Amino acid sequence: MDNTFSSCKIDDRSLIAFIKREIHNLALQIGFTPHRAAETDIIVAELTSNLIKFPGRGELLYRSHQTDGKNEIEIYCLDNGAGIDNVFKIMSDGYSTSNTLGQGLGAIKRLSNDFQIYSMKGWGTVQYVKIRDHADYQIPPPGPGLNFSALSVNYPGERVCGDGYFIKHSPKGFQILVGDGLGHGSNANEAVQLAIKAFQQSKATEITVILRGIHEAVKKSRGLVATIAAVDYTTETWNICGIGNINTRIYNGLDNKTYTPYNGILGHNIPRTLNSTTVPYQKHQIIIMHSDGLRTRWNLNDLVSIIKQKPSLIASSLLKDNIRGTDDATVLVGKIN
Structure with missing residues (x-):
């Protein structure tokens, strides 16, 4: 483990399986259970399929890391697409803009330990996901300093x-x-x-x-x-x-x-x-x-x-x-x- 993020440009649907496998193997290497690795697969699939579905391309940055003795995977998802009008609205399970089940961002938030998103119309979107080896671990709020x-x-x-x-x-x-x-x-x-x-x-x-x-x-x-x-x-x-x-x-x-x-x-x-x-x-x-x-x-x-x-x-x-x-x-x- 080090401080460097690996990068994968996602501009074709065929790359989704590749990056899922890469991050899945990384999760198993740092001690995730097969079940938690499978939940990580869902997160990666949602992030990458949304890149193809909406802006058409984007970039995934990812690394394994250790904080306070806990193993984790961090993922950033970046795109220069049209942006999102109402982030709060699309975070709800069941909301869809493309006739699908509408479980994308809601599933990411539910399965990750920390999920953040920022978007601006005409600028694009950045998303941050932290996945700990235990799904129920609560990330404490930042202290002073x-x-x-x-x-x-x-x-x-x-x-x-x-x-x-x-x-x-x-x-x-x-x-x-x-x-x-x-x-x-x-x-x-x-x-x-x-x-x-x-x-x-x-x-x-x-x-x-x-x-x-x-x-x-x-x-x-x-x-x-x-x-x-x-x-x-x-x-x-x-x-x-x-x-x-x-x-x-x-x-x-x-x-x-x-x-x-x-x-x-x-x-x-x-x-x-x-x-x-x-x-x-x-x-x-x-x-x-x-x-x-x-x-x-x-x-x-x-x-x-x-x-x-x-x-x-x-x-x-x-x-x-x-x-x-x-x-x-x-x-x-x-x-x-």
Whole structure:
């Protein structure tokens, strides 16, 4: 298991059986019972058949993962179709727009442990599904502090991702690292994994010191760009510092600001002087960090009520609209509760 999502473009009905088999086998590998794997099949079949039936094409992102010692499968379903007028209405079992039984989204919600959907007319739809090994497990509501979701996808054709992220928590706060190894493939992956290891092992609290430690740790690798955003609960501040082109933006309601990193490459050349930017830490903020696998000219205010949605829907909406397809891509979205 890792943080990377596999991707499958669904543009033909023949692919439905293939992706069902892939995710079914994945479910069995991580310990799902045959019955729970069969319920997962139903979810995947509904998601993919709806892609063919309505927009005609779309994309499924999926991975196995472990949270709090529980095995789970996460699935994102993205499309650029006509969108849905009334999401609440079509969530009801028995509602149909195509003379079928009308059990699609209702079945997905009933069989999954978490189901979220966001749609806008003329824009398309994003859906998020979390399937635990026990159907009756209740996902607890997010507690105070950081509630986040992240999506990492490989450059097309690569088996590993050159992007990565890690979050460290302590009683005094938390630190977020997002990194992007130069290029893509195994060498980029090696660089970002070395950076994550150095980040995990660092005892420093000053993020500029941590970045210098990462710089030393990755000198024998291809190198990477990275940003650290850290929160101190005592001072109620963010401290943000980055080297290279990781995009970092914080929303306070409809207002937002982008924090510019230093020029350079960790492992090769970094500025002699590094200073972090201090920002007030407040409830209801949204922090977004992403690699250059996504375009930077986006604005959440263009998507109706998206800031009210959970991080998973914000992250997948940004990925859907802005992925370049020419590199690995990572987007991390955190909301402060």
